[in-house]
Amino acid sequence: MVSFRARLVLLFAGLAGGALAISMVAVSLATSSQSERTVERELEVSQRVFIEVINARGAQLLQAAEVLINDFAFREAVATRDQATIISALINHGERIGTDLMVLQSPNGEEIAATHEPSSLPALAQLTQRLGTSTLVNVDGQMFQLVTVAVRSPDLSAWATLGFQLDDALATSLRRLTGAEVSFVVTSTGRVLASSLAPADQDWLQQAMLLPSEPYQRALQQRDWANRTLPLRQTELVPAGDSEVNILFSIDYAEATAEFALLRQQYIGIAIATLLMALVFASVAARRINQPVARLTNAAERLRKGDYNEPVAVTGDYEFVQLAETFDAMRSAVSEREKHIVYQVEHDLLTGLPNRTSLQKLIRSLLERQQPATFVILNIVRFREINDRLGQRIGDQLLKLVAQRLKSFQADDNSIARLAGDEFVLVLRGQRRAEREVLIDRLQEEFQHPYSIDKSRYPLQCRLGIVQLPEHGDNFDTLVRRAQMCSSAAKLQQLSVVEYEPGMDEQHMRRLRILQALPNAVTEQNLQLHYQPKIAAADGRVIGAEALLRWRDDGIGVVRPDEFIPLAEQTGEITPITAWVIQAALDQLQLWQEQGFDFVMAINLSAVNLQEPELVESIQQQLKRRHIDPSKVTFEVTESALMVEPELAIAKLAELRALGVKISIDDYGTGYSSLAQLKRLPVDELKIDRSFVQDLAISDIDLTIVASTLRLARDMGLTTVAEGVEDEQAWQLLRDKNCDVLQGFYFSRPLAAAQFDKWLKEYLRAHK
Known part of the structure; x- marks a missing residue:
């Protein structure tokens, strides 16, 4: 060659x-x-x-x-x-x-x-x-x-x-x-x-x-x-x-044109001289050009392979030296740009923490080495609501402050990253379970201190989802999915920390199927109301019923209320569901009244329903359209629902009560309301939770709690309802303590409307 x-x-x-x-x-x-x-x-x-x-x-x-x-x-x-x-x-x-x-x-x-x-x-x-x-x-x-x-x-x-x-x-x-x-x-x-x-x-x-x-x-x-x-x-x-x-x-x-004739003659002489000079200097010039070009070629090959470390140095003519300096400047610029691009690819631009890409590399490396570690996903509670109410600027500043605090947990054995939105990740390596629990407790304690922005203080809470690797997943996506599933479970169960356990995937998949089917539950007529009778404690008369929602989906099967109600509240589907429940319950109450039964219908409301602007007006219109006396309708609200937005809930309950309907506090004793809070509530009825009633005959503590609650309600002029009555002895004890209304399996489990009518006829014949 x-x-x-x-x-x-x-x-x-x-x-x-x-x-x-x-x-x-x-x-x-x-x-x-x-x-x-x-x-x-x-x-x-x-x-x-x-x-x-x-x-x-x-x-x-x-x-x-x-x-x-x-x-x-x-x-x-x-x-x-x-x-x-x-x-x-x-x-x-x-x-x-x-x-x-x-x-x-x-x-x-x-x-x-x-x-x-x-x-x-x-x-x-x-x-x-x-x-x-x-x-x-x-x-x-x-x-x-x-x-x-x-x-x-x-x-x-x-x-x-x-x-x-x-x-x-x-x-x-x-x-x-x-x-x-x-x-x-x-x-x-x-x-x-x-x-x-x-x-x-x-x-x-x-x-x-x-x-x-x-x-x-x-x-x-x-x-x-x-x-x-x-x-x-x-x-x-x-x-x-x-x-x-x-x-x-x-x-x-x-x-x-005389000058052009002279130019032609001169050009001929120059051409001949050029040929002679070219033959003389060709060899020298070729050698001088070849050496720096060869060096530049080698440097370009190194750059092609991604080696940006060795400087480009060429000696010789000024042009080649200048070209080498330009080439070396390009090498430095490309190296810096590549480092900057890699940094942007692997880091979150808002907080400066490693991002999902960087985290994925870390987890893949740990899995390949089979190195044990704890994968923790941290979610900020109600951050979307904070972002919507206070604006994105405040939200971004809060995320930066959270990232700064999390960096204090970063060490040789710990890594911090931002996954997306308000999700942060901690990877804890080489720690025993006791040390890990201490670190997580310290993390939760850190979140109890409010964050200060523009002289304003913002308290935040977090929920943690924890998985272990490699035993809880052999790839990054599985670990993230299971950690997010634990974080979601912590939110649903109102817990701070949930750690992954085998079998949670099936529960998670079931929740996903429930979430997918919820929007069509009303339109496809898969919902049904069952009615549990309410009995007067003094004489055993049937005075009404509580409407309880049931859902059977062709693909999922029977879905318990405690499964789909929290999900419906989170997604907003509770609004059309509650609207359907109120309509169906009032239709049934109207039918019973037309049949001559003077019943009271109890209907449950959620925390989300108490935030709906049109709730009171809608209920008023439905009562008028059916000519139902408002006093024959009781709306039951749990203590926990009242604690979400207390002032708004109290105002909404006052509007409902102004219509003439009754307000009942459901599951009383299991929530967080104090006596001072109860004093402010516009309620007519207290409903004692079944957990205090089921063992009433054998538990002196439960009997004391129930007796004190009944005395408190009587002193405040409230009607009392005890649910979970399972035997006649509990009935007698509650009647002796002056409880007003009873409800439980001793009388009847919740029944569909047709079955309720059949049970009612048999019950009335038996108690003539």
Whole structure:
């Protein structure tokens, strides 16, 4: 394979030889073409210079004419036809600017004063069409540049025409400016009106102009002249209709192209010298070029492989050194850009923590080494609500502050990352369970301290989902999914920490299927109400029923209320579900009333329902439409629901109570309400939770709690309901403690409407 250096030598020699071979033809063609273009350009420049000179003289002539017509004495003389004053003014102005022609005509064209006969000029109408503009005209065989202006005092008094003669002297001065001979020729007769040519040349030109076109061109070639003809009719310098005069620009071709002939000779010598020098210096140049190029090639190969560490150094000519420095600067810039891009790819731009990509690499590395670790997902409680209410700016600042606190947990064995949104991840390595629990407790304790932004304090809470690797997953996606599942379970169960246990996947998948089916539960008529009777404790009468929601889905099967109600509250589907429950329960209550049963219907409301603006109005309309006495309807609300938005809940319950319906606190004793809170609630009824009633006959503590609750309710004027009554002994104890209403499996489990009607008939027959 031929080396680069040898190829360079061959290239130089070939280029020099090829240049010599084609230089003669190239130079000949180029100089011939260039000489023709140069001659043509000189003629064109001569034409432009001529026009500019004529325009400049026209401007001078126009300025002189305006000075004349603006002279007050002259205008008065014209108005009064003072011949002596007119002639004196014309002579004075003419001598001042050296005009050769001056004519003053009346508005109808009659001569007032003139150096030439007005009849020899173009018609007055033609001159006035070009008022204030210079014009070239043939006057009695002589060329003049004229300007015609109006004399007003103040109406039109006369037309003044001033002119310069275009003679041989002017043509000669133009030749000195343009470098070309200038001639004014009458086309029909060939007569030369003025020219910079010698008299003999003028005679030859006059004869040649009479020849036809082709002989005329041959005559010019034989004389070695290059001509350019400018007909006056093609310019703006001639009145309309005058097409007799051409302006001829002439150049001696040999004289104009003499420099190109010399250039051709010089170029031939240079080409031969270049060939000889190329052969001498080709080898030296090839060696000097090859060395730095080889170094740059090696550097480029290193960059291609991703090696940005070794600097690019080249010695030699300045150009190669400069190229090497530029190449090295590019290496540094590419290296920095790549580091920056990698950082952005692997880090969260808001908090500066490693992101999902970086976390995925870490987990993959731990799994490959089978290194045990704890994977913790941290969710900020109700962060979306904070972000919506306070704005994204506050939300972003809170996330930054959370990230700063989490960084204090970062160590050699711990890693922190932001997964997405309000989800952060801690990876704890090489720690025993006790140490891990201490660290998690410290993390939760850290969140108990409020965050300060703009002198405002924001308390935050977190929920943790924990998985262990490698036993809880062999890939990143599985670990994340299970940790998120634990975090969601912590939210549902109102816990701070939930750790993954085998079998939770099935529960999680079931929740996902429930979430997917919830939106269609109402429209597909999969919901059903069951009714559990309420019994008067004193005499065992059936005084009403509680409407309890049941759901059976074809794909999922039976779904318990404690499974789907919390999910419905989270997704907002509880609103249409509750609306359906209220409608169906009131329809059943209306039916029972029409059948003669004076029942009270108890209906459950959730925390989300208490935040609905249209809830009270909707219930009022439904009661009116069915003609149901509001006092026959009781809405049950759990203590925990009241604690979500206490003020809003109390206000909404007060509105409901104002309609005449009853309000009941469900599961009393299991929530967090205090006696002071209970005092503020607009309620009519307390419902004792089944957990205190089921073991009432064998537990003195439960009996004490129930007895004190019943006394409290009686002192506050509230009706009491005990649920979970499973036997007659519990009934007797509750009746002795003055409980008002009983509810439980001892009387009946919740039944569908048709089964409830059947049970009611049997119960009434048995208790006649």
